Each structure stands twice: as C-alpha cells, then as structure tokens.
Amino acid sequence: MIDPQILRDDPDLVRESQRVRGEDPALVDQFLQYDTAWRKANAEFDRLRSEQKTLGREVGEAKRTGADASSLMARGEALADELTRLGEVRDQALIARDGALLALSNLVEPDAPRGVEGEVKVLSEHGTVVAGHGAHPDHVEIGTRLGVLDVERGAKVSGSRFYFLTGQGALLELALVNYAMQVASSHGFTPVIAPSLVRPFAMEGTGFLGQAAENVYHLADDDMYLVGTSEVALAAMHSDEILGEVPLRYVGFSPCFRREAGSHGKDTRGIMRVHWFDKVEMFSFTSVDAAVAEHQKILGIEREILDGLELPYRVVDIPTGDLGASARRKFDCEVWVPSLGEYREVTSASNCGDFQARRLKIRRAAKPDNEFVATLNGTAIAVPRIIIAILENHLQADGNVGVPSALRPFFGGRSQIAA
RNA sequence: GGUGGCGUGUCCGAGUGGCCUAAGGAGCACGCCUCGAAAGCGUGUGAGGGUUAACGCCCUCCGUGGGUUCAAAUCCCACCGCCACCGCCA
Structure with a gap:
C-alpha cells in the first residue's frame, strides 16, 4: 500500500x-x-x-x-x-x-516509461538471433524427438498446459536450478526452498489478490493458495518483523501455479504457458534508498545467467500501463524463440518499493523512526521457458542440442542432449 | 484426526475483575566508581496511530477475533500457533 x-x-x-x-x-x-x-x-x-x-x-x-x-x-x-x-x-x-x-496501485518510478501494454522500450540486445521463423522446428518437436519432453501424456494425466520432463529433460531442469542457485548465491543471495502453499495474508500482502486474483489457485476447503511464484513466500517470510541489517537477499526455489484465466488460445502449444512449473527466484529486502541500485543488481544477475546459457535476448523496460499493482518499475529479459521468430519473456525484475512491506509490516531498525523496507524480486530461472530457449537456440545440424559450457558442470559434464 | 498442556515486553517470568498507568530478574544503553575493566550503585530502555509549529498530550497493543461488565492480561466463546503423547503417514 x-x-x-x-x-x-x-x-x-x-x-x-x-x-x-x-x-x-x-x-x-x-x-x-x-x-x-x-x-x-x-x-x-x-x-x-x-x-x-x-x-x-x-x-x-x-x-x-x-x-x-x-x-x-x-x-x-x-x-x-x-x-x-x-x-x-x-x-x-x-x-x-x-x-x-x-x-490504489503503487507509485510508478519517475523514470519508468509511460505507455500502455505492448509499447515496450528496448534497453539493449545481446547475442545473435537465429533465423528460422516457421521453418525452424519448435521445442515440442525437438523435445519429443529427443525424449526429454512429453506434452501428450502431460495432457492425458493433468489436462492441457501440463507436461512431463523425461530422461535428460528431467536432469536438465535440475541442472538449470542448481546453476541458477549457484550464480545467485555467489552474489550474496541465500538459497531457500520455500513453501508453495500459503495463507491468505501472504497472497494479499504481495498484491496478488487484486487485479491478478483470477490467475490464482485457491483451495477453498483449507482457505489456502497455491503460489504463482516463490516471491509470495519469500516476501511473507519476514512479515511482522523489524529487521536488523539490510539488505537481506534470498534465492528461492519453488513450484509455481497459474490458472492462466483469460489466456485461452494463447500459447497453446508446448510449454510456453503452463499451469505448473518450477522457478528459481531472487528476492531482496533493502532500504528504500537502496532499492533502485538493487534493482540493477538483480537485473545484472539475470543477465549473467542468460549470458552463461549463451542465449540471445533483449532487455526491456515495461511501460507504466503494463505494471503489476505492486511494482514501481519492471525490467524483463526476453529470450529469442526461433520457431516463433520473436522475443518472449523469460525473466522479470520488479522494484516494489515499500508497497509490499507496508502490507506485510516489514520494517527495519532506523535512527529517528523505524522504517518500512523496499522489496525487490527477479527471476533467476523459469524452467520451461529456458528449456524452450535452449532446445531451439542450441539445436545443432545433427539434430542434437548443445549444452552451454556454463551448464555442463551441473549436467554431468555432458556437452549435448542426444536421443 | 484424538487427548492434555501452553501462548504476557528483546528474553525469562509474576499476574484469577478496579492504584496493571504490567511486579521482579536478565540483557542492552548511558552515568557514577576505577589506571582500565569486572562487580556494585543510579538512570533509561517496545511497537503502531491520532493531535501539535514544537515541547508535549491522548489512544491502541498481554497469540487473533468476538462477547460479558461501569471497568478485562484476568471471566466466556471461537479460531490460530507451539509442545507432549496416541492414531495415521513420506
């Protein structure tokens, strides 16, 4: 608030x-x-x-x-x-x-670009885009052929927008998670495994029960919510506390659940948009004064992770008309998806200022008066979309998929995914 | 799921309707003492809100929410959490 x-x-x-x-x-x-x-x-x-x-x-x-x-x-x-x-x-x-x-939604940052949804401001582009739109095999075709992805059986068991990762696909997720954890923790973020089922105050406090409520799974019998991101649990972790030293930095792993109401017919193929996926998320509590700098730090780590995966991407500054209720400003990284011939969001870093902290009563000890902290969050790895990007961008002429060298130590040293 | 116990300030802990405007202790801060320190002594020590130019004044907070009463930390009800044991379970 x-x-x-x-x-x-x-x-x-x-x-x-x-x-x-x-x-x-x-x-x-x-x-x-x-x-x-x-x-x-x-x-x-x-x-x-x-x-x-x-x-x-x-x-x-x-x-x-x-x-x-x-x-x-x-x-x-x-x-x-x-x-x-x-x-x-x-x-x-x-x-x-x-x-x-x-x-009331949060105050936007003065420098956040004015504009409506879709009018993204591109800040920078990185890596070399692979041509191929239409002609390029997509992640479903590649993943199915290599035995790492099974969307048909996902649908059989759980319905549309569910999937199995199998064989090296399953190991690829674990490698990505460990890689992201390692990079983030090297920058001072404490690894956390967070609960993905939370009480209403946590959802309310992070701002997900307002305009985003229709995308949230609610368990009516128990009045609990399945989180859409570990941001919820990480933010609520210090609710009702007066912190000593800030910044506090966490990198949390959790499954994420999204109803995807209102996106019927969008991204129906493959694992671009699913009801459940795993994600590694960074979360910082800082003083209000330090928030803008922390935002850049988080964005820098996101870029380091993508650079290490050797994926082509661009950084965009989200216009004010497309910000969530809690965010003052948001930077997304969008990775190139060859089969679509377009960039798609893979990470999102938001500065929420003291908006969430006021709702969750998270303060820090300060001189004349204690003050509310700022909270910031950013994606380290959103597993399915990164898998899409790897399968499509690192597809080799022989039909196998190359594994970027930074990921190999977490992937049994293998340099490619082969059938 | 069942039975029992417990929830008071930074911590421990007293408190069974009205000077509780929360005893006492510990911790912490400052001062005295000391060459310096410890001990001892003294003073102070939470959060939120309203009001005020300011000093200050007022209100709320004893797990949470209701209720009883002129008056609630205290009595009643519900809920939440913690602990122990039983059942079940990975």
Missing part, C-alpha cells in the same frame, strides 16, 4: 501515477474523504475512551473506600453506550479508508 502521509501531502503525485497506469485517479479523493472522516471519529473516540478510563479508576477508588459509586457507574453506562456507537462509526470509516488504500 502507499504511504497514507504521501496521499495527504501530495495527492497529485498519486493521481498522476494512477493516470499513467491507466487506473482510476478518483480513488485518491475517495481515500482522502474517508481518511478525514476516520481521523475525526478516531479523535472523538480517543477522547471518550480517556474519560472512561479515568472514570473506571474513580469507581475502583470509591469501592475501596466504601463510598457510593452508583452515580459514577450510571455515567459509565452512558459512556459505554456512546463508545460502542462511536466505535462502529470509527471502524466503518477505517474499513472504507483501507479499502480505498488497498485499491
């Missing part, structure tokens, strides 16, 4: 942020209206409550000395009724206020 003080002091800043996101600036005025009402009710409630406490002490004193307390108690009764009534007014006002606050 946004700092209420910013909304009071500089509402235009928030209105402008909402506007460039393509969201409703009027929420700001709703908030201000409810906030004023709440503060008024709150002050009145506090005043009466103070009177009630004083009275309570007087009643106690009267009972001890044997004096008549009946008039005091009568006054107390009237006060109690009034407090009940005022308490309800106050609580209603607070609920309305918080509702408006929760509905």
Whole structure:
C-alpha cells in the first residue's frame, strides 16, 4: 500500500501515477474523504475512551473506600453506550479508508516509461538471433524427438498446459536450478526452498489478490493458495518483523501455479504457458534508498545467467500501463524463440518499493523512526521457458542440442542432449 | 484426526475483575566508581496511530477475533500457533 502521509501531502503525485497506469485517479479523493472522516471519529473516540478510563479508576477508588459509586457507574453506562456507537462509526470509516488504500496501485518510478501494454522500450540486445521463423522446428518437436519432453501424456494425466520432463529433460531442469542457485548465491543471495502453499495474508500482502486474483489457485476447503511464484513466500517470510541489517537477499526455489484465466488460445502449444512449473527466484529486502541500485543488481544477475546459457535476448523496460499493482518499475529479459521468430519473456525484475512491506509490516531498525523496507524480486530461472530457449537456440545440424559450457558442470559434464 | 498442556515486553517470568498507568530478574544503553575493566550503585530502555509549529498530550497493543461488565492480561466463546503423547503417514 502507499504511504497514507504521501496521499495527504501530495495527492497529485498519486493521481498522476494512477493516470499513467491507466487506473482510476478518483480513488485518491475517495481515500482522502474517508481518511478525514476516520481521523475525526478516531479523535472523538480517543477522547471518550480517556474519560472512561479515568472514570473506571474513580469507581475502583470509591469501592475501596466504601463510598457510593452508583452515580459514577450510571455515567459509565452512558459512556459505554456512546463508545460502542462511536466505535462502529470509527471502524466503518477505517474499513472504507483501507479499502480505498488497498485499491490504489503503487507509485510508478519517475523514470519508468509511460505507455500502455505492448509499447515496450528496448534497453539493449545481446547475442545473435537465429533465423528460422516457421521453418525452424519448435521445442515440442525437438523435445519429443529427443525424449526429454512429453506434452501428450502431460495432457492425458493433468489436462492441457501440463507436461512431463523425461530422461535428460528431467536432469536438465535440475541442472538449470542448481546453476541458477549457484550464480545467485555467489552474489550474496541465500538459497531457500520455500513453501508453495500459503495463507491468505501472504497472497494479499504481495498484491496478488487484486487485479491478478483470477490467475490464482485457491483451495477453498483449507482457505489456502497455491503460489504463482516463490516471491509470495519469500516476501511473507519476514512479515511482522523489524529487521536488523539490510539488505537481506534470498534465492528461492519453488513450484509455481497459474490458472492462466483469460489466456485461452494463447500459447497453446508446448510449454510456453503452463499451469505448473518450477522457478528459481531472487528476492531482496533493502532500504528504500537502496532499492533502485538493487534493482540493477538483480537485473545484472539475470543477465549473467542468460549470458552463461549463451542465449540471445533483449532487455526491456515495461511501460507504466503494463505494471503489476505492486511494482514501481519492471525490467524483463526476453529470450529469442526461433520457431516463433520473436522475443518472449523469460525473466522479470520488479522494484516494489515499500508497497509490499507496508502490507506485510516489514520494517527495519532506523535512527529517528523505524522504517518500512523496499522489496525487490527477479527471476533467476523459469524452467520451461529456458528449456524452450535452449532446445531451439542450441539445436545443432545433427539434430542434437548443445549444452552451454556454463551448464555442463551441473549436467554431468555432458556437452549435448542426444536421443 | 484424538487427548492434555501452553501462548504476557528483546528474553525469562509474576499476574484469577478496579492504584496493571504490567511486579521482579536478565540483557542492552548511558552515568557514577576505577589506571582500565569486572562487580556494585543510579538512570533509561517496545511497537503502531491520532493531535501539535514544537515541547508535549491522548489512544491502541498481554497469540487473533468476538462477547460479558461501569471497568478485562484476568471471566466466556471461537479460531490460530507451539509442545507432549496416541492414531495415521513420506
């Protein structure tokens, strides 16, 4: 959530942020209206409550000395009724206020490019693109032939958008996971295996129950959620804590579950868009001041991982109209997919500022006052899409697939995947 | 899933309706003492919110949420978590 003080002091800043996101600036005025009402009710409630406490002490004193307390108690009764009534007014006002606050998306970073979905700003391009669109065999064809991927049986067992990785495909996932873990941990990220089933507050706190709610699996019997990314568990890990030293950096492995509602008919072939996959995710808690630099650090590690895999990719700056609710700014790396003849997202690094930390109550010890931390996340490896990229970009003339040298130590030293 | 026990501040721990405005201890910080340190003595020591130009003042927080009462850490209900044992299970 946004700092209420910013909304009071500089509402235009928030209105402008909402506007460039393509969201409703009027929420700001709703908030201000409810906030004023709440503060008024709150002050009145506090005043009466103070009177009630004083009275309570007087009643106690009267009972001890044997004096008549009946008039005091009568006054107390009237006060109690009034407090009940005022308490309800106050609580209603607070609920309305918080509702408006929760509905507001994070402030965008000043440098984030203005624009709507699809208007990506390309920051850089790396590696050599393989021609082939249409003529180039796709990952399903290659993977099936080499016995590393089985989408037909995935569909038989679990439905569309499920798959089996088999043989060297299964080992390839483990190699990628270990490789990514190793690179990230060499940059100070602590490896974590995180729960992928979480309680509602974790989902709410990371901002996934707002506009993204339709893509989340919910287990109604237990009121728990299957996470779409380990970001959820990693962020909530330190909820309700006051941290000592920051930054804290984690690299977490977890399965990820996505309903993919609203994407019917998109990427229906293969494992580009699936309901379940495994991912290695980086997550940092920093001071608010250090967040922009940390964002670059995370992006740098993502690039190091892709460079090591010898994949052609580009880095894009996501326009404000396409940012998630929690993100101030987002950089994606998009890898070249020869069979599609286009770049597709494989990593995504977001700076969430203190937006998630406010919801999850994650602070750090600081001088005059403790302050909320900034949270940042970025993909180290999203397994299926990287497998697509490797199968297609490293396809050799003999039909086998080359294994980039950086990955070989994690892949039994093998230099290629062969049938 | 069953039975029993437990949940108080940074930690330990007292507290069974009203000076709890939470005892006491430990830890920590500062001061005194000391050549210096330890010990001892003294003072201070949480989080959030409202209000104020500021000093300050007020409110909330004893696992969470309800309830009873003029008044709740304390009584009642529900839930959550932890521990032990039993059952089941990888």
